[in-house]
Amino acid sequence: MRFNRSTPASLFLNLLVVACTLILTFPLVWIVMMSLKQQAEVMTWPPRFIFTPNLKTSAFCSMPPRPGQQATAPSRLIS
C-alpha cells in the first residue's frame, strides 16, 4: 500500500534524503580530496573545494604532520 503523496511532500522528502546522503558522505569525500592535496593546500584558510589533484605527494609518499605536532621538514626519502 503506497500513499499517493502530493508533489510538494515528495519533493520535501527527496530533499531530506539528499541532505542525509550529504551528511553521510561528506566527511569521506572531504578526506579523499584532502589526500590529493599538497601540504600547503591542506592548511589554507578558507579551505578550497576546487584544486588541481596531485597524486605525487599524496598520502602514499609523505605523511602529514599529526595535529599537535609541529610540521617537520619533508622526509629525506622524497627530497
Place this chain on the structure above:
Amino acid sequence: MDLQGIDAIGTLQSSADQLASSKNEQAQKAEQNALDWWSLAAIAPAIIILLGFLFLFFYGVFQSLTDLKFGRPVVRFIGFTNYEMVIKTQDFWNSVRATMAYACSAVLAEALFGLALAKLFASGVFLTRLMRPVILLPLVLPPMSVALMWTTMMDPQNGILNYLLSLIGIGRFAWISDASTAMCSLVLIDIWTYTPFFALIIFAGLQGINDEVREAARVNGARGWATFLHIELPLIAPYILIAAVFRLIESLNQFDIIFGTTQGGPGDSTSVLSVRAYITAFQNLAFGRGAALMVVNWMVVLLGTFVMVRLWRLVRHRVS
C-alpha cells in the same frame, strides 16, 4: 471371505509393528546409554575455544587481584587492594561518569536519528532507492580511520567543520581540543558512525510490518501520525531495543574512536574506563590495576546489558 482375510492381515501387521517398536525402544535405550563420539567430536572445538576464552578471562580477573607491574620480580596476591585503591580516586569516578554519559547519550541520539532515517528511507520516494547503499558507508569504515578523519575535520585552526560553521555565521569551535566540548564532539562522531546501524535494523523492522496492519489502522480512521505512534512504533520497539543492546555493549566498551581522537584528553574529560584501563596498564605499566579497571568496565557493561535485555524482553512480550 475377503473381509476376514483383510482383518487377519491387519492383526498380523499390528502385532508385527508392536514387536518392532519394542525392539526399537531397546535399541534406542542402548544408544542413549552409549557415548555418541561423533557428536562429542563435533562440539569439541566449540568447547575448547570457550574454555580458552574463559581461561583468559579468569586469568585477567586473577591479574586484577595481584600487584603485577612491569619490572617487578615477585608478583604477590593482594586481594581487593587494587579495587580499593582505584575506587578511592576521583579520577575513577570521573571515568565512570564519562563512560555512562558517552554511552547513554550516543545510544539515545542514535536511536532517535536511526528511527528518523529508517522512516525516511522506508517512505519509498524516488531517491531512497538510489541512495540506500549510502547508509552503509560509515559502517564499513574502520573505526581508526573514522577517528583520524574526524580529527582532521575538527581541527580548530583549519578544520572544515569550523569553516562550514563560519559560513552560517557561527564563530570558531574548539571541538575535541577543549575540555567542555570534547565529549560532545566524540558523541557526534559516534552518532555519525553508528546511526546507520540503527537505521538498518529499524528499516528491516519496518519492512517486516504487514501492510494489512497499516491498512486496517487507516480504515479505522488513524491518520499518518497516529498510525506511526500507535501502530508502527510498538511493533518496531523490539527492533530498536535489540539494536540498542548491541550498541550499548559496544559504546560502553568504546576504545578505538576515543583513543584515536583525544587519547582521553584534554585533561580528563574523555577518559572513559577502557581508555583509562589501557593507559594504566600499557603506558604506566601497572598491569594489575589496569586489569582491575577492565574488570570494573566489564561489570558496567554486564549491568547495562542486563537491564537492556530485560527491557527488550518486556517490550517483546507486550507486543506479541
